[in-house]
Amino acid sequence: MALHSYYSKGGPFARRCLLTLAAKGLNYTAHSLDIGKQEHRTAAMLAINPRGALPLLQDGDLLVRESQAVMFYLDRAYPDPPLYGRTPQEAAAVMQEIAEQASYLEGPLKAILGPLLFGQRVEKLEEAVSAAATSLRGEFDKLEARLQKQAYLTGDLLSAADINSYPFFPALERALKQPQVSNLSLGLTPFSKCYPAVGRWMAVMESIGGAD
Ligand SMILES: N[C@@H](CCC(=O)N[C@@H](CS)C(=O)NCC(=O)O)C(=O)O
Incomplete structure (x- = not known):
């Protein structure tokens, strides 16, 4: 087809x-x-x-x-390669990770990307971005520890959990370079310096392609 x-x-x-x-x-x-x-x-x-x-x-x-x-x-x-796990256990891990991204990552990411990349109006932008950055640091600390031990978010194979969240990482780097917030010391980006294992995972994700 x-x-x-x-x-x-x-x-x-x-x-x-x-x-x-x-x-x-x-x-x-x-x-x-x-x-x-x-x-x-x-x-x-x-x-x-x-x-x-x-x-x-x-x-x-x-x-x-x-x-x-x-x-x-x-x-x-198109099942090859399978992106939602090969076993029930792997499927659970992938869906659990996707659900946790929705619960804990998306909110603070939207609070930063919305005003800085997508024209959303926010009062007290610096305060809103700093508060979101605090939540994100907690999540990225966990990701960094995990990616120091394994290649991808749910193990050593690429999964839908990686694809679901990866696009927001370069978007966050772009957003935090915007002049309204680039003077804030948020300790989040560049990932290659602040979270080296996340930075390495990002390079692998980028090499898969699909950039446009
Ligand atoms: N929940 C949707 C969100 C899609 C979305 O927000 N797309 C944006 C572009 S990144 C869009 O099409 N915006 C223009 C519009 O809705 O008119 C999805 O996951 O596909």
Whole structure:
């Protein structure tokens, strides 16, 4: 079947989809849409994707929206390599990690990325970013300890847990370089200096491809 990937350049959610396609070595037609120019909200696009959010995957007649649904679909349709574990125990570890990312990482990440990369208005930006950074340091300390012992978040094999969270790490580095906050000493980035094992994992994730 013919695969088509609709995405916005640099979008972290879109990157999940592109990384999954790359990890599985799948060929696809890329449709890069410029959100600034509203290319994702043309009548033709809204006809196949009514909420307008990207990424969107098309596989033959099937349309899949929501980045996590795209990752899961691709894994079921193209099982090699398996990204949600080979055994029930591995599957539990992958889903547990994804759920913990949603519970503990996404909130503070959104508090930083929202205002600095996605135009969200926030009062007392420096205070909000510093508070979020404190939560993130607690999470990154745990990640650093884990990645000193194993190559990927759930063991020695790439999994959906890595793909789910990786796109937010380079986005965080970009966000914290913004002039409004670049003078703050947050101790988070660059990862290669503050969290070397996380930095090495990021380099491996980047080498998988799917960057656009
Ligand atoms: N929950 C969605 C979030 C997707 C999302 O926020 N996409 C952004 C780009 S990174 C978007 O399409 N924004 C434009 C819009 O919604 O009009 C997913 O995981 O796919």
